[in-house]
């Protein structure tokens with residue numbers, strides 16, 4: 001038996017914040033604003049995994065009104081989501097994340113991002129795809145006002 005889920009998230013780019021994407025800190029002029037570390041790609045991935053089992057969404061499990069999650073490392077949220085999936089008897093098949101951003105360039109960091117997500121999820125690195133695209137200077141991502149991410153996750157019953 002297989003199930004799939006998809007996720008989408010957006011965070012605003014601001015000055016004086018660190019930029020965390022796929023669990024790694026990237027050098028950049030701006031960072032993403034959020035209650036947590038605002039790792040937009042991990043949030044989309046959490047929603048994809050939760051969606052695969054119709055387990056609501058990241059804000060349901062980790063509310064942004066809870067001081068516990070202020071500045072939270074999103075890797076810990078992803079780890080908890082994976083625990084929830086496995087506790088129900090499911091295993092993660094593969095995940096595919098797309099980041100939409102005009103800058104910075106993610107290409108030099110993709111392998112490190114994949115390895116980081118694989119380590120957090122406790123899956124093989126070849127089960128983790130991370131891709132990046134600009135939106136050709138169009139829309140809020142094109143104007144560098146924010147970064148968006150989508151993710152798809154496939155899970156299976158071993």
Ligand SMILES: Nc1ccn([C@@H]2O[C@H](COP(=O)(O)O)[C@@H](O)[C@H]2O)c(=O)n1
Pocket residue numbers: 100101102103104105106107108132133134135136
């Ligand atoms: N922030 C980004 C955006 C894109 N890339 C890489 O560049 C390639 C071309 O981007 P287009 O939007 O023109 O298709 C893309 O395939 C990525 O490999 C990136 O590294 N960082």
Ligand SMILES: C[C@@]1(CO)OP(=O)(O)OP(=O)(O)OC[C@H]1O
Pocket residue numbers: 009010033034035036037038039043058059060062063064065066069070072
């Ligand atoms: C991750 C949480 C955790 O507090 O905070 P934010 O960093 O604001 O991120 P968002 O994608 O808006 O959704 C869920 C939140 O609950």
